[in-house]
Amino acid sequence: MTIPVFYTISDNYTPYAAVSIQSLIDHVSPEKDYTITLLVQTISEEHKKSLENLSTANVHVNIFHIDDDMVKPIHNSEENYLRGQFFTMSIFYRLFIPDLFPQYDKAVYLDADTIINTDIAEMYEIDVADNMFASCPDLSIRYMPLLQEYIKKCQGIFPAEKYINNGVILFNMKAFRDKHFVDKFYYLLNKYHFDNVDPDQAYMNEICEDKIYHLPKEWDAMPNENLPEFENPKIVHYNLFFKPWHFADVQYGEYFWKVAKNTEFYDELKQQLADFTDADRQRARDDLEKMAKKVKKIEQEQYTWAKVKEFDDVKI
Numbered sequence: 182m183t184i185p186v187f188y189t190i191s192d193n194y195t196p197y198a199a200v201s202i203q204s205l206i207d208h209v210s211p212e213k214d215y216t217i218t219l220l221v222q223t224i225s226e227e228h229k230k231s232l233e234n235l236s237t238a239n240v241h242v243n244i245f246h247i248d249d250d251m252v253k254p255i256h257n258s259e260e261n262y263l264r265g266q267f268f269t270m271s272i273f274y275r276l277f278i279p280d281l282f283p284q285y286d287k288a289v290y291l292d293a294d295t296i297i298n299t300d301i302a303e304m305y306e307i308d309v310a311d312n313m314f315a316s317c318p319d320l321s322i323r324y325m326p327l328l329q330e331y332i333k334k335c336q337g338i339f340p341a342e343k344y345i346n347n348g349v350i351l352f353n354m355k356a357f358r359d360k361h362f363v364d365k366f367y368y369l370l371n372k373y374h375f376d377n378v379d380p381d382q383a384y385m386n387e388i389c390e391d392k393i394y395h396l397p398k399e400w401d402a403m404p405n406e407n408l409p410e411f412e413n414p415k416i417v418h419y420n421l422f423f424k425p426w427h428f429a430d431v432q433y434g435e436y437f438w439k440v441a442k443n444t445e446f447y448d449e450l451k452q453q454l455a456d457f458t459d460a461d462r463q464r465a466r467d468d469l470e471k472m473a474k475k476v477k478k479i480e481q482e483q484y485t486w487a488k489v490k491e492f493d494d495v496k497i
Contacts, residue, residue, distance in 0.1 A: 184213060184305045185288040189220045189274035195228040196446035198293035204440045205297040206240050213302050215240045220274040222247050231445060247274055272381045276366055279357035286355040292348035294419040296436045304351055304400060313356050315394035317401035319346035321420045324407035331378060331476040337487030338386065345393055347382045348418045349401045362388060373484040378475055387486050404432035422465040426453045
């Protein structure tokens with residue numbers, strides 16, 4: 182038996198994915214077998230080899246190319262912009278993992294900006310019962326009134342604290358397939374064109390709202406200036422704008438650099454940090470204000486999740 186782990190990346194995210202995968206490899210059990218699959222649309226041959234070369238005797242790293250037809254219904258339009266600022270198709274790939282890999286009834290998904298500090302088998306072995314998936318509540322929004330407002334008024338999820346972050350997922354793959362998640366996703370995407378600040382995450386929260394197992398917070402520890410660091414986080418997730426290759430003083434940053442120094446991308450990542458100016462860092466923080474404006478705009482839309490849930494059976 183193998184423990185399947187998935188990442189979804191664009192080519193430029195290869196260095197961060199490599200560090201995440203290395204952190205995972207550093208903690209695996211020699212008595213277990215692991216298969217890591219990275220879903221991409223395009224990737225350079227150099228980056229492909231770099232990732233595949235991370236493989237060990239019991240960790241097998243593979244590249245899987247997403248069929249363009251599968252994501253064709255997802256348009257590069259403002260409603261699908263991440264954080265209301267730019268379009269990236271790779272965030273949607275995770276929604277198709279259960280259908281693309283029917284040989285697995287269970288699997289782990291990780292964002293590329295994560296560091297794993299324990300054997301990922303520990304997460305894989307959690308019993309999610311009949312829930313669609315397991316994830317942690319999104320602590321990056323806990324002290325951000327504008328996003329709390331978005332979850333309540335636009336998403337219609339109460340309390341807002343139950344809203345999950347889907348950067349770390351334990352999929353009940355069989356339940357996703359049995360409940361035809363992808364069909365529901367396509368239906369809602371094409372019928373309502375929901376405007377979201379977190380498109381992929383919104384669809385998972387909404388379609389699966391009452392079938393989500395909440396993991397302990399240590400499985401998705403995120404930098405948050407309003408919270409002290411968790412002791413011994415199992416997974417660190419550099420969510421939103423707080424990347425250690427941009428901010429030298431970011432919470433949990435030491436976990437990233439401890440692993441990064443043992444990868445071929447260390448010098449490149451250090452250079453990225455050096456090249457990221459104070460003006461760049463200020464622009465990153467200003468992006469939060471742009472999100473605020475986006476939330477106000479979404480509240481006025483004809484169709485929001487909160488409005489549609491009053492008359493359409495969008496839940497599973």
